[in-house]
Amino acid sequence: MSAAVVSVERPRLRPMRLEDLTDVMEVERAAYEFPWTRAIFRDCLRVGYSCFVFETSSGLVGHGIMSMGAGECHLLNICVHPEFQRRGLGRELVNFLLALARHKKARVALLEVRVSNTAAYKLYTQLGFDEIGIRKGYYPARYGREDAIILARDLTVPFEPDGKKRASR
Structure with missing residues (x-):
């Protein structure tokens, strides 16, 4: 996808x-130095994870994958093509999931x-997630491994569409 063909239309979300x-995979490789494999995406679809593009x-210009279980959701992959970043698509995708x-x-x-x-x-x-821990060496990196910051958000607390906690009344 070259800058000359970047669309100005608003992308739509679909399964x-x-x-x-x-x-x-094209979007994944454009966005990440260490992309997921096709097999990982295929397995996410096969087991019934919530997968949207x-x-x-x-x-396609982005995708999101979420698993659910035991009263928790886990946002596994949130990806927006670099040419479409900083347009609110990541925020929209996270809020949708x-x-x-x-x-x-x-x-x-x-x-x-990733820490980086x-x-x-x-x-x-900004969307209300709080840091709850670190996974040492979780991600592959150019020179070894990179730590992951673990974030959590209480979904029982009301939030505004921009992710801010609602004022108590």
């Missing part, structure tokens, strides 16, 4: 399908983020 995986008339998790009666949302991914960390904290 991911098996036939999307070639395009999903952002789509424009030009193709959290609303889905609440609908499915999840009480807590969890995720991990300061933009994502800032987004998640």
